[in-house]
Amino acid sequence: MDNDASTGDRVEIRTEKGVYSGILMPKHAFSREGIVLIKLDSGYNITIPEDEILEMKIVERIGKRKGITGKAPRGIGPKIALINTGGTIASYVDYRTGAVHPAMSSEELLFSVLELSGIADVEADVLFSVLSENIKPKHWSRMAEKAAEALNSGKEGVIIAHGTDTMGYSAAALSFALSNLNGPVVFVGSQRSSDRPSSDATMNLLSAAQVAVSNLGEVAVVMHASTSDDYCHVHRGNRVRKMHTSRRDAFVSPNSRPIGKAWPEGVELYDHRKKSDGDVEVRPDFSDKVALVYAYPGMSEDILDSILSRSDGIVIAGTGLGHVKESLIGTLKSHIKDGKTVVMTSQCLYGTVNMNVYSTGRDLIKAGVVPGGDMLPETAYVKLSWALANLDGGIAEFMRRNIAGEMEEARYL
Amino acid sequence: MDNDASTGDRVEIRTEKGVYSGILMPKHAFSREGIVLIKLDSGYNITIPEDEILEMKIVERIGKRKGITGKAPRGIGPKIALINTGGTIASYVDYRTGAVHPAMSSEELLFSVLELSGIADVEADVLFSVLSENIKPKHWSRMAEKAAEALNSGKEGVIIAHGTDTMGYSAAALSFALSNLNGPVVFVGSQRSSDRPSSDATMNLLSAAQVAVSNLGEVAVVMHASTSDDYCHVHRGNRVRKMHTSRRDAFVSPNSRPIGKAWPEGVELYDHRKKSDGDVEVRPDFSDKVALVYAYPGMSEDILDSILSRSDGIVIAGTGLGHVKESLIGTLKSHIKDGKTVVMTSQCLYGTVNMNVYSTGRDLIKAGVVPGGDMLPETAYVKLSWALANLDGGIAEFMRRNIAGEMEEARYL
Numbered sequence: 001m002d003n004d005a006s007t008g009d010r011v012e013i014r015t016e017k018g019v020y021s022g023i024l025m026p027k028h029a030f031s032r033e034g035i036v037l038i039k040l041d042s043g044y045n046i047t048i049p050e051d052e053i054l055e056m057k058i059v060e061r062i063g064k065r066k067g068i069t070g071k072a073p074r075g076i077g078p079k080i081a082l083i084n085t086g087g088t089i090a091s092y093v094d095y096r097t098g099a100v101h102p103a104m105s106s107e108e109l110l111f112s113v114l115e116l117s118g119i120a121d122v123e124a125d126v127l128f129s130v131l132s133e134n135i136k137p138k139h140w141s142r143m144a145e146k147a148a149e150a151l152n153s154g155k156e157g158v159i160i161a162h163g164t165d166t167m168g169y170s171a172a173a174l175s176f177a178l179s180n181l182n183g184p185v186v187f188v189g190s191q192r193s194s195d196r197p198s199s200d201a202t203m204n205l206l207s208a209a210q211v212a213v214s215n216l217g218e219v220a221v222v223m224h225a226s227t228s229d230d231y232c233h234v235h236r237g238n239r240v241r242k243m244h245t246s247r248r249d250a251f252v253s254p255n256s257r258p259i260g261k262a263w264p265e266g267v268e269l270y271d272h273r274k275k276s277d278g279d280v281e282v283r284p285d286f287s288d289k290v291a292l293v294y295a296y297p298g299m300s301e302d303i304l305d306s307i308l309s310r311s312d313g314i315v316i317a318g319t320g321l322g323h324v325k326e327s328l329i330g331t332l333k334s335h336i337k338d339g340k341t342v343v344m345t346s347q348c349l350y351g352t353v354n355m356n357v358y359s360t361g362r363d364l365i366k367a368g369v370v371p372g373g374d375m376l377p378e379t380a381y382v383k384l385s386w387a388l389a390n391l392d393g394g395i396a397e398f399m400r401r402n403i404a405g406e407m408e409e410a411r412y413l
Numbered sequence: 414m415d416n417d418a419s420t421g422d423r424v425e426i427r428t429e430k431g432v433y434s435g436i437l438m439p440k441h442a443f444s445r446e447g448i449v450l451i452k453l454d455s456g457y458n459i460t461i462p463e464d465e466i467l468e469m470k471i472v473e474r475i476g477k478r479k480g481i482t483g484k485a486p487r488g489i490g491p492k493i494a495l496i497n498t499g500g501t502i503a504s505y506v507d508y509r510t511g512a513v514h515p516a517m518s519s520e521e522l523l524f525s526v527l528e529l530s531g532i533a534d535v536e537a538d539v540l541f542s543v544l545s546e547n548i549k550p551k552h553w554s555r556m557a558e559k560a561a562e563a564l565n566s567g568k569e570g571v572i573i574a575h576g577t578d579t580m581g582y583s584a585a586a587l588s589f590a591l592s593n594l595n596g597p598v599v600f601v602g603s604q605r606s607s608d609r610p611s612s613d614a615t616m617n618l619l620s621a622a623q624v625a626v627s628n629l630g631e632v633a634v635v636m637h638a639s640t641s642d643d644y645c646h647v648h649r650g651n652r653v654r655k656m657h658t659s660r661r662d663a664f665v666s667p668n669s670r671p672i673g674k675a676w677p678e679g680v681e682l683y684d685h686r687k688k689s690d691g692d693v694e695v696r697p698d699f700s701d702k703v704a705l706v707y708a709y710p711g712m713s714e715d716i717l718d719s720i721l722s723r724s725d726g727i728v729i730a731g732t733g734l735g736h737v738k739e740s741l742i743g744t745l746k747s748h749i750k751d752g753k754t755v756v757m758t759s760q761c762l763y764g765t766v767n768m769n770v771y772s773t774g775r776d777l778i779k780a781g782v783v784p785g786g787d788m789l790p791e792t793a794y795v796k797l798s799w800a801l802a803n804l805d806g807g808i809a810e811f812m813r814r815n816i817a818g819e820m821e822e823a824r825y826l
Contacts, residue, residue: 133736133773137711165733169710245734245764288711294730296705296794297582298550303704306719317707320578321658323546349762351658360546381709 075117081150087163132163140173157212171237206264234260313341322353488530494563500576545576553586570625584650619677630688647673726754735766
């Protein structure tokens with residue numbers, strides 16, 4: 001075995017089972033000892049036990065030539081920041097257990113998509129490395145601060161690599177925490193990890209880079225638009241929702257059309273806010289005393305009361321046009337009198353809350369429940385978390401108003 | 414004014430504003446005094462103040478001729494039961510306040526769709542009259558008993574007129590409470606009340622009647638398939654969900670295709686269970702100690718603990734493939750040890766839970782959380798409510814098994 005090969009080199013490996021050609025990949029925290037990891041031209045990563053290697057030839061010294069022993073190549077074009085937070089897009093299979101774990105360094109991420117350097121001069125950074133089901137409001141604060149810092153220190157745009165489970169929540173959070181955006185903040189993830197042939201990681205990341213060097217002045221989510229690899233949708237960060245557990249086109253904007261499309265070679269934006277002059281402003285705090293509550297036929301006053309007692313505000317995903325059982329209205333009313341905020345959205349997800357049609361809706365309005373228009377329940381939850389941490393009053397008024405494209409200024413409020 | 418006119422008669426009314434021709438409708442509990450209600454051929458209901466009527470002529474004595482002063486016409490064909498539970502399909506505008514209220518009698522419902530008598534011999538009954546946001550598990554029990562009673566006393570099929578907000582929950586409930594179905598149980602509702610020109614009430618009800626006289630042996634939901642009036646979808650009762658607050662085609666089966674289509678003149682079923690011989694069996698009990706819990710980034714152990722303390726079981730709408738924050742797993746585990754059941758579904762709604770891919774999912778499995786496959790969160794909630802009221806043990810095993818078409822026998826369980 002040729003021990004002179006560097007990470008990033010194109011190599012050809014011969015074993016008894018055949019000859020494999022590809023890019024030598026860096027090892028990572030969970031790599032098994034005694035293996036070599038190669039990215040094939042097909043996109044597959046394969047692992048080859050070192051003791052099965054009969055010969056390894058360096059075909060092209062990409063790594064050494066670019067002077068990147070262990071470092072990713074410096075790109076051309078605008079400077080952007082790639083902030084890694086974990087998730088499938090930066091995950092590796094733990095070869096000991098077969099489970100998927102988050103990558104431990106942004107170098108590993110950069111290396112898996114070397115084409116990124118053809119779009120931008122990327123500075124990568126691991127902010128933290130957690131699967132997105134573990135992202136909490138305090139992580140939103142750190143992402144917001146980090147993105148603002150990058151944009152205010154000369155980066156043209158920011159990519160945030162994020163797990164898909166809660167990417168919609170985090171993107172919505174940054175859309176409220178950041179204002180006067182002087183560059184794009186682009187969330188990107190993947191539904192299939194990069195060691196799988198059907199992975200969407202590379203295309204999503206390259207498309208996100210195209211959006212990151214555009215004139216967008218918003219927080220966006222860039223993910224596959226269809227199950228084929230034709231293009232990605234650019235979603236407004238507070239309008240988008242993961243609507244399938246595994247499909248690559250899982251991300252959908254239920255109540256608005258995407259603000260653009262992107263692909264590895266370019267981007268087309270339609271109906272978007274352009275980047276502003278001056279510095280980004282950041283107000284990164286979020287309350288963790290807000291609950292998102294799903295209405296269901298058997299919900300008891302007792303459970304609703306116990307949730308409200310432990311919260312400063314709640315967002316209800318009500319039924320239909322924005323309803324809960326009449327028997328729960330008294331409980332809501334008494335907590336609203338005590339200063340709690342209750343916002344109504346719909347578990348239908350599509351369409352808008354309208355609490356003037358039926359008597360139940362009108363009674364909820366009378367009790368002081370704030371109608372959430374066509375906001376997604378998740379977005380309303382994040383918005384209320386931000387409002388309670390940053391505003392001294394006028395919470396209800398703030399929730400009814402369109403702040404960052406998250407709702408139609410509604411007819412029904 | 415011709416006081417001889419009966420409800421159901423075709424009349425022509427002349428006022429200073431014009432001449433109106435249509436069917437004289439019955440008054441209902443919330444009708445304003447001193448008005449006359451006419452169903453125009455367009456489908457509109459209009460109200461005319463009695464003191465503005467210059468002349469009212471009886472054009473055709475439909476009411477008297479059929480001997481139905483205050484009673485709907487006896488239909489032809491198979492005998493079916495129409496069980497009214499309330500909701501928009503049976504709602505009227507309260508002319509004093511402009512709000513919509515549930516109808517108080519099934520006669521009013523029958524009268525608004527006189528064409529029903531061309532499909533079946535309908536026996537209508539008001540079981541209760543509540544807007545569907547107020548439907549509780551005890552109402553599911555009464556609907557199940559009433560449907561079984563109708564089918565076991567010679568009715569070919571049953572239509573249940575129900576508000577749309579929680580129709581999916583109720584249909585799922587009856588799919589578990591009723592077995593060995595010897596006829597169809599068809600839920601139907603409308604998204605626009607019958608006094609509006611865009612109402613879907615008539616077409617949905619007639620299509621439901623076609624399904625009620627078919628050979629279906631399942632609980633179904635029949636609602637508009639598109640925004641035009643071309644046909645209705647026949648959804649399996651435990652696979653369907655209201656996915657829009659107001660559109661007429663709001664009902665969707667996210668993880669399976671509808672089991673048929675229906676229209677006022679006929680029905681076409683594809684992949685359905687046929688009606689059985691013998692009597693329907695009914696086990697109508699449901700636990701009201703089950704909670705449906707939506708996972709969100711800021712959820713505290715304290716809130717989850719307080720919900721579990723008040724429940725015998727919960728269904729979580731987790732993120733992605735079926736996750737919650739790792740910090741919540743300990744709380745789940747300790748309650749599962751105490752005998753509580755925790756079932757995992759996905760807030761993505763589309764796709765299936767798979768808790769073997771990521772470490773969080775595997776840890777949840779180890780803690781004893783039951784994967785819910787591709788069941789809707791609402792269906793899993795209803796199924797667990799039924800299981801806890803009817804089974805002595807084997808709850809987890811029951812939840813994993815396909816009982817009434819509610820899930821794919823899953824690869825990932």
